[in-house]
Every structure is written in C-alpha cells, then in structure tokens.
Amino acid sequence: MTPEQSAWFADTFDALVENIGLAVLGKEHVVRLALTAMLAEGHLLLEDAPGTGKTSLAKAIAATVQGTHSRIQFTPDLLPSDVTGVTIYDQATRTFDFHEGPIFASVVLADEINRASPKTQSALLEVMEESRVTVDKVSHFVGRPFMVIATQNPIEQAGTYRLPEAQLDRFLIKTSLGYPDRDSMVRIFAGAAQRDRTSVLTARITTAGVAEMADLAAGVHTDGxxxxxxxxxxxxxRLDPQTALGVSVRGGLSLVRAAKVWAASQGRSYVIPDDIKLLAEPVLAHRIMLETEAEFAGVTAQQVLGRILAATDPPAARIG
Structure with missing residues (x-):
C-alpha cells in the first residue's frame, strides 16, 4: 500500500464512520469495529438488549456503502430454505428456477439468531465462510461486500439454542452496542419525529469501492x-488451565485480517502490536471456551484473555 493509498483509505474510512454516526449516535468505536469486520470480509455478532440500535446499524452500513439490506427474524419454526432460498419448478418453462432468500444482500441482519433451531443456524455456515449458497447441488454466490450482523439477547434465554462453537468461530468480531450516553439519548429523543434516521443517509462509497478497500487492506504489511x-x-x-478450548487457527487469521484493516484506517501501511492488543478481545474472546469450574467461579473469557495479554510480551523489534 502506497502512502497515497493509505491516506485515501483512512480518509474514506473516517467519512464512512461519520456518515453511519448520523444514524447510530454516540457509538463511534462500535461503528469502527463493524466497518473493520466488513472490510476484513468477516461478520459481526452483537450481544445486546432490545432497542439499542442494532437494526439501525445494519441499515446505516448498507445505505452508506450503497448496498442492499435485509432482515431475518429468527424463530424456532424458521427453515433453512427461508434463509437461503428455494428451487421451484416452473411449469410454463419446464425448468427449475432458484428464488433467492434474504441472505442475498450486502448487509444481512440475523435478528435473535439463537432463537432458530440448530439446523437453521447451520444453514449460515457455508455462506458465512465461502460467500455462497448451495441448493440442489448448485452454488449461488452472494457477491461483495457481504456481511452478516447477527444479534443475541443476553437477558431472555428461554426457548433459545446456544450457537455452536463452529458457528461462533465464523464471526470475526463479537461486541455490543450498549446504551448511548445521556447527551446522545437527548439527541435521539429530540429527533423522535423521525422514525428512521437511516432514511436520510446518502451513500458515501459504492460496493465496488468497498471491495477495493478490502483488497487494499489485505496488502497491509504484517511483520513476522x-x-x-x-x-x-x-x-x-489453549494452554491456560481455565480454558477448555482456545483460539483456533481461524481465530488467529481473523485477528491478523482485522488488524490489517485497523492499521489502514489509521493511515498506516503496516500493523503494530497495539493493533493486536486493541482488537484481541472483540476478535478472540468469543472463541474461548472455559472449563466448567472456571465458569462456576465466575471467570469470563475476557478476564482470561486480559491476563494472557498482560503476561505475553509484545515484540520489541522487527524480524522481517
């Protein structure tokens, strides 16, 4: 990445954050994480209470990148074909036609994903990993950019199905929006007459431009x-006595990919250890499974990761 490309990337990234911030007030860091997930060609998991702006975030991102947006309300009776689409026989032409499901969009909001059955949840595994859907042995690509923003309600657990580790590992970042600060809430209340703040947003970049940014970020230098x-x-x-399952190779790759985007958003063409430290929790914490005794003792994955970060010395010199 040249210095000119680095400057363009950082300026464009800031412009996208600013535009999304017109609809999602007081959540700049979360917006930056969401855009980092998109440009690293990954997916976002939000664990939040209802009414914190999760839908607004998905719609604002789609409007900002001139992409399409869809929302899937996950329920226990939702079928895999309701997500991916279905092949229907056309009697007039005597051929089978594929009817795309809501997964075919630039930004897909999978609302309360843990309410669907494991069978329906598993329908997302292929498309999240390979950006394609296979129905009746025929593959259909969803295009670029493509990001799933899935939500979970951490409070109401009745009638839910815990996401399997294989699916959790496919989310690049897990975070939460949380409630806005008081000043932001006052601004939101002042605009109560405007039911959808995303409706006034104008696109700041095309989907082709997003793909170009993703390709540029992939070329950011990461020292050995x-x-x-x-x-x-x-x-x-993996070695920590309080963990039953540590970070996978996919998890490490996800951290590197996210760090490249974060470095480019700061106008740098190289990754520094501070990028890794800043992104370690949102990228890695949800991939760690704790031992039963540690869970009963109230230990969290964030605490384990924080202890590991404090005990692991960052590199002091380049090795090429």
Missing part, C-alpha cells in the same frame, strides 16, 4: 514478529 505475537497469544489461550 507481529505474526509470532499472534501465534503466541493463540497458544497461550
């Missing part, structure tokens, strides 16, 4: 010392 740092962190999560 930084890669070794990520590998050491991943190993420590």
């Amino acid at each position: 010392a930084v890669l070794d740092y990520v590998a050491r962190l991943a190993e420590e999560t």
